[in-house]
Every structure is written in structure tokens, then in C-alpha cells.
Amino acid sequence: MPRKKEYIDDEVIEKAMNLFWKNGYIGTSIQMLEKEMGINKFSIYSSFGNKRGLFLESLKCYKTKVSVILEKFENGTNGVKDIKQFFYDSIDVNYKGNNQKGCLVTNTYNEFSDKEDQLIKEQMGFFMNKLKKLMIEKLKMDTTKDEETVIKQANFLLLAKHGLAAASRVNSKKEIEDYIEMTFKNI
Numbered sequence: 001m002p003r004k005k006e007y008i009d010d011e012v013i014e015k016a017m018n019l020f021w022k023n024g025y026i027g028t029s030i031q032m033l034e035k036e037m038g039i040n041k042f043s044i045y046s047s048f049g050n051k052r053g054l055f056l057e058s059l060k061c062y063k064t065k066v067s068v069i070l071e072k073f074e075n076g077t078n079g080v081k082d083i084k085q086f087f088y089d090s091i092d093v094n095y096k097g098n099n100q101k102g103c104l105v106t107n108t109y110n111e112f113s114d115k116e117d118q119l120i121k122e123q124m125g126f127f128m129n130k131l132k133k134l135m136i137e138k139l140k141m142d143t144t145k146d147e148e149t150v151i152k153q154a155n156f157l158l159l160a161k162h163g164l165a166a167a168s169r170v171n172s173k174k175e176i177e178d179y180i181e182m183t184f185k186n187i
Contacts, residue, residue, distance in 0.1 A: 009047060010061075012037040017058035021104040024111050025055055052117070059123060062104045066090070074134055079141035083157060084184045090161070091168045091176055106165035132158050139187075153187055 019028050019036045030041055030051055037044070048054040069089045076082030090103060101107075109124040135154040139145060145153070160183045168176055 005043070005047070007037075007039050007043070009057075012039055012047075013054070013057045013061050016054050017061045017104070018101075020055055020058050021062070021101045021107065024107060025051075026111065056119070056123075059104070059108065059120075063127075066105075076138070077141075079138045080184065080187050082138050083135055083187075084180065087161065087164060087180045087183070088177075091164060091173075091180075102169040103165035106162055109162075110166070128158065131161070157183070157187070 015037045016033055019032060023032070028051075030044065033044060033051070033054065034041055044051075044054060048057055069086065072089065073082055073086040076085070078085075105124065105127050108120065109128065112120050112124060115121070132154055135157050136150055139150045139153050139157075164176065164179060164183075167179060171179075
């Protein structure tokens, strides 16, 4: 007779997500996951297949958590102001309880940029393309900008968002706010 699970998948996935978010995929061992999740290696493999399977579930969990921020950004009608607010919203979570981890998607994007894991690369590419598309839509709300300017500014803002995510791992909230304010002085 199969053993009954003594844990709730969503709860252990969130614990794993936080560990991956803090340490990255490579920096997180199965032993660390066992300790953090409070389940053994057999349970991890039984429920998620392997570390990669658990990581993919962690990415889904993260995307669900940030979907509120992304949805707010998507539904905004104030152009550049919406992009700026998205920057603030996306780093806000990092400064609650001195929990500076950056953005899991950006961290993963950077960690897997030269790796051969096609599924993870596709997921990261999809997210980054969606973000750029949203930025383009918001920038086009200013009808005085030509297409070339919009594309250049979208590229700039996407790179600024990457920089923001990386900087939010180590810089103070005030430094990050100054970075955001200076970024949008040029847009």
C-alpha cells in the first residue's frame, strides 16, 4: 500500500522556491532542499521527479506570486508612469524583512543564459519577451515617440530592469529608489 504524503505540495514548493531564489539552482543542493522543505530525498523525487522538476515547479510558484504585479502593470493606462510603478512594485517585495534576493526570474535568466536547459531558457525567454512587449505598449502611449525611439527605450528599460533586479540583492532601498528615479529621468 502506497504511503500517504505527510506534506502539502504548495507549501514545500514555496519553501523550495525561496531557497532557489536565495541560492540559485546550482547553489541549492538536494540536502539543502530536504532540510528547508522538511521532507526527505525520496519524497522530493517521488513528487517532483528530480531537482530540476522541483525547480520548474518553484518557477511556476514564483510566477503565480508576481502575477498580481504583472497584471497591474499590464492593465495600467498611464504609459511610462506604469513602467516606473512596475519597477517599484517589483523590488518592493525584496525589502520586506530585509529579504534581499532580487528577482527569481532574472536570477534564473542570468544563471541559465549559457546552459543547455532548453525548457528553462524558453520559459525565461517567454517572460522577458512578454515584459518587453508590455514596455513597448506603454511607451507607445506617448504618441510623440517614433517606433525607433520606442524600441530603444524598451531595450534600455529591459536592461535597467535586469540591473535593478541584480542590484536589489545587495543595495539599500534608498540606493534602489535613486536608481529608479534616475532611470526614468531619461525616458
